[in-house]
Amino acid sequence: MSGIRNVAILGASGNFGTPITAALIAANFNVTIITRTSSTMAHPPGIPTLRIDYTLGALTQAFTNQDAVVCVVGPGGISLQKTFIDAAASAGVERFIIDDFGWGPTPNGFSEFSAIHASRKEGWDYAAAKAKEVDGLTWSGLSTGNPIDWAMKKFPMMGFDVQTHKAIIYDQGTERFTGTTLEGIGQAVVGTLKNPEATANRFLAVQSIQTCQSELLKALQKATGTQWEVTRTTSKELIESGKEDFKTGAGLWRLKLAVATLYDVGQGRGKVAVSREESDAELLGLKAETADEIVAKLLQ
């Protein structure tokens, strides 16, 4: 496989697309942003940007001369993955990075996520089948688990309210989970494209930290110099509440069960790998991060 230089990205201005695009630019790839004609997102200036309708013909033209395509569109665009892959195959793209950035092909999550998982997996299976059929086309999937610095800030249900110095600790706060910071997610894409042989046609387990709530709380108290007000609850209550919301169609079931994936006692649901050594962190060039470093990012 030749060296990958030209990289197109779909979803460049999203939660994860933004740090991925920044990492690709910093690593000197020639980046082209592909965006929908209907997009209302602001895209970073100075990067070639193609605003197109997502038809097979327009996408094929947009992907021509690209060595790789990174697919990081939001959940609304997941069903378009097959069209993206067909276009990549027709345009002669070498590597298609599928839209995982979650828990990979065999998540140890709750059954309520089955339908969402199946719709995502359809695109991933299609990429694998297409790569077998089309000479030169390969794929990679990055299972990044919990996007820890982003998620802790965005979702107080994860247990930490940085503004009020209040914490919700589930059970003993000792259930361990893996996370990857936004910086780590960007590095995972760069590391994949810099190691095309070792990363071809497979999912990669990505993590920059393995931690638990107690460690994070300790780091937060140290960094803020205050004793946080702690409320205790159980993962069992959160799971029951999430499952009940799922049955009634209430909006928060996804968030509740996503958080419970991290904290369900003794289940190890929130790990993409049992240890850093068994993950692909070294191959992808991800630095190991400590709870103190995560907290420093959070408080920035």
Ligand SMILES: NC(=O)c1ccc[n+]([C@@H]2O[C@H](COP(=O)([O-])OP(=O)(O)OC[C@H]3O[C@@H](n4cnc5c(N)ncnc54)[C@H](OP(=O)(O)O)[C@@H]3O)[C@@H](O)[C@H]2O)c1
């Ligand atoms: N592991 C986790 O906990 C976790 C958390 C969040 C996200 N994720 C995953 O990470 C990936 C990216 O998510 P994100 O939160 O970064 O996405 P996002 O910010 O919601 O959206 C990113 C971009 O996707 C494009 N897009 C959105 N809807 C689309 C549609 N209907 N058709 C085509 N394109 C569309 C848009 O780009 P343009 O406007 O430029 O066209 C948008 O800016 C997804 O697979 C998501 O499930 C995982």
